[in-house]
Amino acid sequence: MAPAKIVIIGGGFAGVECARALERRLRPEEAFVQLVSPDAGLLYLPLLPQVASGALNPRSVSVPLRRVLRRTEVVPGMAVGVEPGTRRVVVRRTSGYETALEYDQLVLAPGSITRIMDVPGLQEHGFGMKTLAEAMYLRDHVLRQLDVAALRGGLDEDRERLNFVTIGAGYAGTETAAVLNKVCRAAAGRFFPEVEAGMVRWHLVTHGDRIMPELGEKLGAEAKRILAERGIELITGASAAEVTANGVKLTNGRFIPSRTVLWTAGVAPSPLAAHLGAETEKGRIIARTDLSVPGLPGVWAMGDAAAVPDMADGQDRVCAPTAQHAMRQGRHLAKNLIATLHGAQPEPYRHPDLGMVVDLGGRDALARPLGIGLRGVPAQFVARGYHLMALRTIVARARVAFDWTVHGLGGDDFLRIGYGDHKVHTIGGFEQSGCYLPADEVPRVVKALAEPE
Template structure:
């Protein structure tokens, strides 16, 4: 008899963990297929360190074939899904189409940038969800500092040395914190900028404080570090209109700038709305066992799934990497249970706390509810990331060590052009599915 085929769509935190756990549980009893447009798992929490020259891109890009030896990788984007026929249609990187049949389907398609109806944002802002955006921002920041040092126009110099980040959540706060240190160092290396005002960074959010989704202690620590570093934090404020020469803010100010980084948040991948199945807050409804109601052969996890939160009755789990990773483990056990390997179990979790890297020796953390800041929080943050990464730990640690003793290299690689990462098309490191 042929082995049953399990198809996992998406290689983010949820999809990768599902594949890795299933490869261990199935013991060869099932064929595991992972569908992804890329051949790597991206460790998204460290993207700000790639964008600011601390880590090289491959340090946070973990090979799928190298770390999932019993999983078959299919490079491509799923553009058709037939639930009744248990089939998905794929388009590979070279534009070829094929069908892939499944016995069990795991949807772990993740999320995409949240766009707001702000004039000029899609034309002049860039998101921060994947490796292309991080590489582009790294080149863009370096280029702005170099062009600022080359111009004799004070107004142009001020525009190029001003960087605006919208969204003071986890990602935006880290981008601003790391970015300020990066541009300050680049300016010190540039003779024309060394004795001038340091580069200006603004962090905006409509919320009343930075890191509004995290504990007050972490918010206070981040605000204190950003303030000492010179980052201008404007809460209760956002962008009213974006233009090539700057941004108009909702408080009436106009900020001349050539850089607008969009970190407002994420929304579930549009696939969940296109499948014609029940959704909650845009996420696919699942039961406590992460099964799609009415489709016992289909599971969903991660940002695209509305997973009931066992610790908050009546609510769904937040869209975090911690939940996505654990949900992947639960899905793997429940899929394996369907083939006689163990028993199915509902999703449960215990909050381990959060970490926010603020650059230099600064961080904010609350491991197991214990509030930490400064070097102690930094050690916990680095340790957490090393433990959470499924590979490249030695390489990442080496980069951190070199960054502590050597200056960063101020060079543009020119790998990603601006028109290659438009905000409206920015997607995570997982495919976007469409029905029909």
């Protein structure tokens, strides 16, 4: 028999873990595995704020896919359409042309993109924190504001440049605001004598009245206290109503002059989910407990783009879109896929939440491993230990540990690369969120690609 054709869409935690498990447990003659990913590396998203702060080098948080996958064919490109009827995936290659991949088993793990609300000016003037390029660009932009403000222009212009606003107080928003505020205040006065630390103002805006509610009330209150001590203003019960080149108007009517508005108000599943014709929940593909997609034989879904029942929660909820679930779902899906190929019964996915960690920079950290609340140095030890273990290679762990050590001993150089000197789209451009084919166009493209030249 010919080897089964397995196509995995997505080079994130879920997709890579699935491919690695398939490589270990299937012989080459049993299956031919392809992984479609627009990037050549597995990005460790939880450490992006530390790339933005300069504590970690960009290479340290991205592992080359070809270093961790030995027999899987890595297909560089974006999966922009799926047609389950003919079992084909349309891939837009990095060279620009499109091709169609046939599959016997399709694994959907396309992840998520930044949820861009219908806020005037957000696309043009907002910054995201979802890709390595965005983290590096944001760091460059923030340091550029200090550079320009050091020239002491007009009072209004300096206020705009030294006011920074983060919309969304989840993990990404809170960590990024905390570490970049620390960078700005460390640079002001010492490296930029013309800029006093008190001139730098960070604002963290959230719809609710709590930040990172998964931490619980006590640790959430501790996070608020740390942010307040650092001079970060928490604005509750509001969001962005309009973003301009010179500031942001909030839904409570307040206007904050700023040249830097970071948007971290949630994520949305990949638009690829709409092509299947499967049922969705808030845009996420509804999957069975064994990660298969109802009504679509040979199709599986996991990670941020899938609504997988949380069997360990016991409250009729779906698994949270976290790296923790994505990695474990990847390994479990591989196990179920192999069982299916061998004629065995797949098993339901069940994984208890092991807790969350938050690194606020320096010695400030919060952690809730197995429901135990930690803060300060013990929490920092747990947080960094967890991140090191979650990285996929020994080389990546060594690089991150080395970066942390050097940064802790030598501090930041506040070096600006120059990204902010060029016109670049901030959210949609980096994440290519508008490149997907309309669902009704997929059959036409598949037919055209299938026709001989």
